Structures are given as structure tokens and as C-alpha cells.
Amino acid sequence: MRVAVIGAGYVGLVAAGCLSHSGHDVVCIEKDARKMALLKAGRVPFFEEGLEELVLFGLKRGLLQFDGQMEACQDREIIMIAVGTPARPDGRIDLSQIYAVMDEIVFRARFPQTIVMKSTVPPGFGVNAKERYLERARVPLSYLSNPEFLREGSAVRDWYHPDRIVIGGDDETAISRLARLYAGIDAPIVTMDVSSAEMVKYAANAFLATKISFINEIASLCELVGADILPVSRAVGMDRRIGDQFLQAGLGYGGSCFPKDTCGLDFVSTCNGHAFNLLKAVIEVNKRQRLLAVRRLRHVLGRLHGKTIGVLGLAFKPGTDDVRESPSLEIINLLLDEGADVRAYDPLAMENARRALPDGVFFAPGVMEAVTDCHALLVATAWPEFSTLDWAAVRPVMHPPYLVMDGRNCLAAEELRQKGFLYWGIGRPYPVQGETRNPLIKTGQIFPLRQAVSP
Numbered sequence: 001m002r003v004a005v006i007g008a009g010y011v012g013l014v015a016a017g018c019l020s021h022s023g024h025d026v027v028c029i030e031k032d033a034r035k036m037a038l039l040k041a042g043r044v045p046f047f048e049e050g051l052e053e054l055v056l057f058g059l060k061r062g063l064l065q066f067d068g069q070m071e072a073c074q075d076r077e078i079i080m081i082a083v084g085t086p087a088r089p090d091g092r093i094d095l096s097q098i099y100a101v102m103d104e105i106v107f108r109a110r111f112p113q114t115i116v117m118k119s120t121v122p123p124g125f126g127v128n129a130k131e132r133y134l135e136r137a138r139v140p141l142s143y144l145s146n147p148e149f150l151r152e153g154s155a156v157r158d159w160y161h162p163d164r165i166v167i168g169g170d171d172e173t174a175i176s177r178l179a180r181l182y183a184g185i186d187a188p189i190v191t192m193d194v195s196s197a198e199m200v201k202y203a204a205n206a207f208l209a210t211k212i213s214f215i216n217e218i219a220s221l222c223e224l225v226g227a228d229i230l231p232v233s234r235a236v237g238m239d240r241r242i243g244d245q246f247l248q249a250g251l252g253y254g255g256s257c258f259p260k261d262t263c264g265l266d267f268v269s270t271c272n273g274h275a276f277n278l279l280k281a282v283i284e285v286n287k288r289q290r291l292l293a294v295r296r297l298r299h300v301l302g303r304l305h306g307k308t309i310g311v312l313g314l315a316f317k318p319g320t321d322d323v324r325e326s327p328s329l330e331i332i333n334l335l336l337d338e339g340a341d342v343r344a345y346d347p348l349a350m351e352n353a354r355r356a357l358p359d360g361v362f363f364a365p366g367v368m369e370a371v372t373d374c375h376a377l378l379v380a381t382a383w384p385e386f387s388t389l390d391w392a393a394v395r396p397v398m399h400p401p402y403l404v405m406d407g408r409n410c411l412a413a414e415e416l417r418q419k420g421f422l423y424w425g426i427g428r429p430y431p432v433q434g435e436t437r438n439p440l441i442k443t444g445q446i447f448p449l450r451q452a453v454s455p
């Protein structure tokens with residue numbers, strides 16, 4: 001089939017690469033000239049395992065083209081929209097990229113086409129878009145919602161092996177045309193109305209975020225009563241009704257989607273007169289989880305002014321160079337505000353982090369340079385490079401108290417303690433001998449905004 005994909009971000013490029021690989025004739029339209037130049041040369045502007053190979057394959061076979069102009073979508077049966085829908089500072093969803101693209105599509109339409117919304121748009125958008133745009137078109141245009149559930153770091157795999165394909169719309173012909181695009185993918189196609197499909201996307205992300213905030217609350221409670229979150233989450237997740245995924249306690253969720261989609265859904269709820277209190281708590285817990293690291297550093301080191309902190313991991317999760325809404329970036333900003341010296345390292349995300357952080361951060365060329373001269377280390381991203389590090393070589397280049405804060409519970413705690421580090425994980429037993437409970441929680445210092453919980 002002849003397909004146009006608008007936007008060469010994660011979703012657009014994965015869709016374009018995979019669809020062309022499946023034999024469809026795809027043009028990917030991107031307005032950013034820098035990205036376009038890279039793409040035309042067969043290079044992907046961000047890191048995503050396996051994606052560059054797909055793009056090169058598509059270019060070589062002549063089934064994938066890149067174009068900077070919207071004219072390129074005029075002769076396509078299916079137009080997939082995959083532009084950004086970022087959050088505004090007040091939590092509202094910024095739909096300006098979507099509006100601009102819809103305007104162009106409608107203005108240029110010369111024959112019946114199917115518009116497929118891959119971007120995450122708020123429930124109700126599609127119904128509104130039909131009235132606002134499609135009725136103005138000179139030819140009949142169909143509109144389908146087709147939310148995307150891929151994860152960065154495993155995006156190509158997720159495209160080919162989704163748990164389900166959700167299609168929202170009432171035009172049966174358009175739905176079967178879109179279903180043909182996914183022929184060969186072994187997953188149930190679930191059809192429904194447009195608003196419900198839009199809601200599925202937000203509900204899924206909000207639920208996954210809820211699981212993370214929930215386990216982070218249990219982790220705080222573990223510290224309070226002297227329990228250990230690792231066996232707790234493992235055993236809880238063994239209940240098949242709960243499932244073992246998204247139960248890793250840590251510094252909280254980041255990335256370009258969970259933070260914006262939870263806030264976006266909260267905003268949609270408020271606009272509709274519904275106080276989604278559970279979701280508000282999920283968001284609050286996630287914000288607090290990031291502050292935990294700084295409070296703990298203060299608790300052990302005292303004033304942070306003049307102290308050197310190594311931050312290992314800048315990407316919002318391993319397997320990507322994406323630093324959007326990465327917890328470690330917010331933590332670094334807080335550390336700088338308190339006068340600490342920050343030495344930062346990430347195996348993939350250094351360039352993006354350099355652009356996103358203020359001057360004053362030392363970007364170490366390797367992990368050993370990052371840990372040198374530090375009083376404390378914060379592991380903020382669970383890169384395998386950190387768990388397999390030669391920790392025996394790390395201690396001699398650090399200063400007392402040799403604090404290692406494991407913000408992702410990805411290190412071997414006992415081994416580090418034996419090597420002379422003051423190891424502190426999230427929801428793990430407090431590191432000081434004789435203390436089993438986290439004293440910060442007992443005194444209510446960690447959560448000043450909430451009532452202190454007493455055992």
C-alpha cells in the first residue's frame with residue numbers, strides 16, 4: 001500500500017521503517033532539515049536498536065523515501081500522523097503540531113484518503129477533528145485512531161509483537177484498509193469508536209504509571225518497617241493477576257510519555273469536572289520520588305555545597321539516548337542549586353544531556369573518570385555497565401563516606417557493602433549498622449508535604 005508517515009520521531013520512524021520492511025511503499029515527511037539530511041543519508045537521528053538497519057534496507061529497496069514537504073502525502077491512500085504532542089507547563093496537551101498537519105492534509109486532499117492518528121491525542125480529539133477539519137475537505141476523508149504502544153529501547157520488536165492493535169473509527173472500509181497494513185503481525189485487532197481508542201492509550205499509560213508509583217510507595221513503607229522491596233515486589237508480581245512488570249521501585253518514571261500523559265489525563269479529567277484523585281497521587285508520588293535522592297544525599301553528607309557527586313546514568317531508562325523528563329536531569333539541577341560539584345556519565349545520552357543541562361556539569365568521558373574524587377555516587381539509570389563495573393577499583397578513587405545511592409536497585413548490595421561502600425537502595429534496608437529503618441522517614445523529613453507516617 002502507499003503510505004505517508006508524518007513526523008520522523010520515534011513513532012514515525014519506527015512505523016516508516018517497519019512498514020517499508022513489510023513491503024509497503026512509504027514516504028516519511030519530516031520538517032526538521034537537520035533530521036532530514038541525516039535520514040536521507042540513511043542515518044537515524046537518535047539511538048534505537050535495529051532501526052537504522054531497517055531504514056537503510058527500506059532506502060536501498062526503494063520502498064522508503066524521506067521528504068520535507070507535505071505535498072508528498074497527496075497521492076497516498078493512508079496518511080499516518082506521528083508528530084509530537086508535548087505537555088504545556090500547566091499540564092495541558094500541546095496539539096499545535098497536530099493542528100498544523102491536519103490543516104495541510106485537508107487543504108491538499110484531492111482524492112479520498114484515510115487519516116490514521118498514531119500520535120497520542122486526548123479522548124474526544126478525533127470527534128472534534130471530524131467536525132473541525134474533515135467537513136471542510138473537498139473530498140471524503142476517513143479518520144481513524146490507531147494509538148501506538150511501543151517502548152523506546154525495544155521499539156522495533158514492540159512494533160512486530162504488540163499485545164493488541166487498537167483501531168478506533170466507524171468507517172469499515174477504512175478499518176479494513178488499515179488492518180491490511182498490519183497483515184503478518186500476529187496480534188488481535190480490537191476495534192471501537194474513536195474516543196474509546198483514544199482513551200485506551202491514556203488508560204494504559206496511566207495504569208502502568210500507577211503500578212510504578214504504587215510500588216514506590218510500598219518501597220517507602222518497606223524502609224519504614226525494615227522490609228526489603230526486592231523480595232516483596234518479586235513475590236507480589238508472581239501473582240498472575242498482578243504481573244511482574246512495572247514493579248521496579250526507583251527514582252520514578254521519566255521519558256517523553258508517562259509524565260506528559262498522566263498530567264494530560266488529569267487535565268482532561270479536570271476539564272470534564274472529574275477529580276481523578278488516584279491519578280493525582282500517582283503524579284505526586286512520582287515527583288517526590290526524584291527528591292528522595294537529594295534528601296538522602298543531604299542526610300548522609302550534610303550540606304551538599306562543595307561536595308562532589310557522581311551521577312551515573314542520564315537517559316530516562318537504559319537502551320535509549322533520550323533524556324526527556326529524565327529523573328537524573330532534574331536531580332542534577334537540584335544538586336547544582338545546592339552548590340554541589342556534579343560529574344556525570346551515560347553510555348549513550350551524553351550529547352543530549354549536554355544540550356539539556358546548564359553549564360557547570362563535568363561530563364566524564366568514561367565511568368571511571370565520573371566516579372573519581374566523588375563523595376557519593378547516584379546510579380540513576382540501570383545500565384548494565386554500572387552493575388558490571390569493577391567496584392573494587394572505584395573505592396580507592398573516591399572520598400569518604402563512599403556513599404553509593406542505587407536509584408534503580410540494580411547493583412549487588414552485599415558485594416558493595418563488603419567492598420567498603422555505604423550502599424543505599426530504594427526500599428532496601430537502611431545502610432547504617434544496627435539501624436533497620438530509614439530514620440528520614442521516621443522523622444518525616446523525606447515527605448514534608450505529607451503527614452509523617454508513624455509505625
Ligand SMILES: NC(=O)C1=CN([C@@H]2O[C@H](COP(=O)(O)OP(=O)(O)OC[C@H]3O[C@@H](n4cnc5c(N)ncnc54)[C@H](O)[C@@H]3O)[C@@H](O)[C@H]2O)C=CC1
Pocket residue numbers: 006007008009010011012029030031032035082083084085097100101118119120121148149150151152256257
Ligand atoms: N516516544 C515514544 O516512545 C512514543 C510516543 N507516542 C506518541 O507518539 C507521538 C510522537 O512521539 P515521538 O515520536 O516521541 O515524537 P517526537 O517529538 O520525537 O517526533 C515528532 C517529529 O515530528 C516532526 N514534525 C512536527 N510537525 C511536523 C510537520 N508539520 N511536518 C513534518 N514533521 C513534523 C518533528 O520535527 C519531530 O521530528 C506523541 O504523541 C507521543 O505521545 C506513542 C507511543 C510511544
Ligand SMILES: O=C(O)[C@H]1O[C@H](OP(=O)(O)OP(=O)(O)OC[C@H]2O[C@@H](n3ccc(=O)[nH]c3=O)[C@H](O)[C@@H]2O)[C@H](O)[C@@H](O)[C@@H]1O
Pocket residue numbers: 120148149150151152153205208212245246247248249250251252253254255256257258316317
Ligand atoms: O506512550 C508511550 O510513549 C510509551 O510509554 C511507555 O514507554 P517508554 O516511555 O518508552 O518506557 P517504559 O519502559 O515504559 O519506562 C518509562 C519509565 O518508567 C520507569 N520504570 C519502568 C518500569 C518499572 O518497573 N519502574 C520504573 O520506574 C522507567 O525507568 C522509565 O523512566 C510505555 O511503556 C509504552 O507502552 C508507551 O507506548
